Amino acid sequence: MRLTEFVVKEAILPQLVADSKSSAIRQMVGSLKNAGKIREADEDAIVAAILKREELGSTGIGRGVAVPHTKHPSADSIISTVAICHDGLNFESLDGENVFILFLLISPPDRPGDHLRGLETITRHLKNDDFCSFLRQATTGQAVWDLLQEADESHV
Amino acid sequence: MTSFAPPSGSNLIIRHVQLQLAQGLHIRACSRVVALVGPFPGRVRIRCGDRSADASSMFDLIQLVAVPGTELVLEGDGDGVEMVLDALEQFLSQKTESER
Numbered sequence: 001m002r003l004t005e006f007v008v009k010e011a012i013l014p015q016l017v018a019d020s021k022s023s024a025i026r027q028m029v030g031s032l033k034n035a036g037k038i039r040e041a042d043e044d045a046i047v048a049a050i051l052k053r054e055e056l057g058s059t060g061i062g063r064g065v066a067v068p069h070t071k072h073p074s075a076d077s078i079i080s081t082v083a084i085c086h087d088g089l090n091f092e093s094l095d096g097e098n099v100f101i102l103f104l105l106i107s108p109p110d111r112p113g114d115h116l117r118g119l120e121t122i123t124r125h126l127k128n129d130d131f132c133s134f135l136r137q138a139t140t141g142q143a144v145w146d147l148l149q150e151a152d153e154s155h156v
Numbered sequence: 157m158t159s160f161a162p163p164s165g166s167n168l169i170i171r172h173v174q175l176q177l178a179q180g181l182h183i184r185a186c187s188r189v190v191a192l193v194g195p196f197p198g199r200v201r202i203r204c205g206d207r208s209a210d211a212s213s214m215f216d217l218i219q220l221v222a223v224p225g226t227e228l229v230l231e232g233d234g235d236g237v238e239m240v241l242d243a244l245e246q247f248l249s250q251k252t253e254s255e256r
Contacts, residue, residue: 057184061214067183094187094214112180116221119183123218 001121002152004145007103010035011081012141016102021091025050025068028081028104035081038106042074046106060093064136065126067119069105078118080105082144084135100136101126125151169237171230173244176251181222185247186214192243198234200244211244 011031018024029047032038038046049070053059060066066089081104088098103122107115125131131151138144177185181204193200193211200211204226209216211230222228228248230241 057187059183061183061187061218063215069183094190112178112182113221113223116180116182116218116223120219120221123215127215 001117003121003125003148004152006078006105006118006121007080007082007145007148008032008035008037009141009145011037012144013081013083014139014141014144016083016085016089017087018085018089021054021068021089022051024083024085024089024091024102025054025104028068028083028102031083032079032081032104032106037079038074042072046070046072046074050104054092058092058094060091060095060099061123062093062095062097063126063132064088064097064100065123065132066091066093066099066102067105067122068102069107069115069119071107071109071115073109075106075108078105078107078114080118080122082135082148084138084144086136086139101132167233167237169232169241171241171245173228173230173248175222175224175226175228176249178224178251180224180226181217181220181248183214183218186217188247189217189244190214192247193240196232196234196236196240198232198237198240200230200232200237200240202244203229203231 013031026047033043050068059068083102091099134147202209202211204220204222207220209220
């Protein structure tokens with residue numbers, strides 16, 4: 001699976017400003033709505049589902065990365081957006097460190113394999129220190145997209 | 157599920173377990189595995205097909221892409237490894253998501 005298969009370019013937030021986990025998630029879901037990838041009628045339910053999932057345990061998985069996610073019946077396939085929070089955000093991460101890179105993932109409810117493959121794709125690239133470093137320095141959506149493309153081509 | 161020590165003189169303990177968690181080895185399940193292994197001073201790895209993960213690494217575990225029904229191989233050594241593998245085996249064998 002390739003990052004550019006499921007990340008929505010138009011929904012990337014390269015300079016996220018958020019003072020809370022909730023605010024970050026709302027902005028990211030709103031960006032997917034603005035990009036036409038989710039319906040306005042589903043927006044609140046998706047935000048609520050992601051926040052409810054966070055209550056079960058943070059998706060801040062370390063290395064300055066969080067992967068908030070949910071499964072929702074409106075998704076025919078995995079969709080995702082990326083946000084870069086240059087100031088860092090308290091996401092109650094497993095390692096206690098702030099988060100700078102967020103991949104928000106919405107998956108169809110009945111295909112756990114696709115969801116796991118999406119997570120695998122994201123974490124495989126984020127294990128690369130250079131990829132993380134360059135993402136954290138990106139300030140435009142195009143710059144983030146270029147890095148995703150390069151990662152897909154294994155140039156990073 | 158089986159448990160045996162290899163005959164090479166190594167203290168490595170190997171177990172086979174079928175993953176029953178309904179959502180597979182997703183993030184919350186991975187974090188539970190990390191929590192179970194975290195205090196253990198020895199070494200635990202989980203193999204899934206041709207992939208292998210350090211069981212104390214979230215990033216490694218997610219990359220196993222372990223879906224429900226998958227056969228997992230747990231490998232560990234060190235003092236108290238049996239207890240850690242017991243806990244992992246019990247957790248990975250349950251169908252309901254009572255990880256926390």
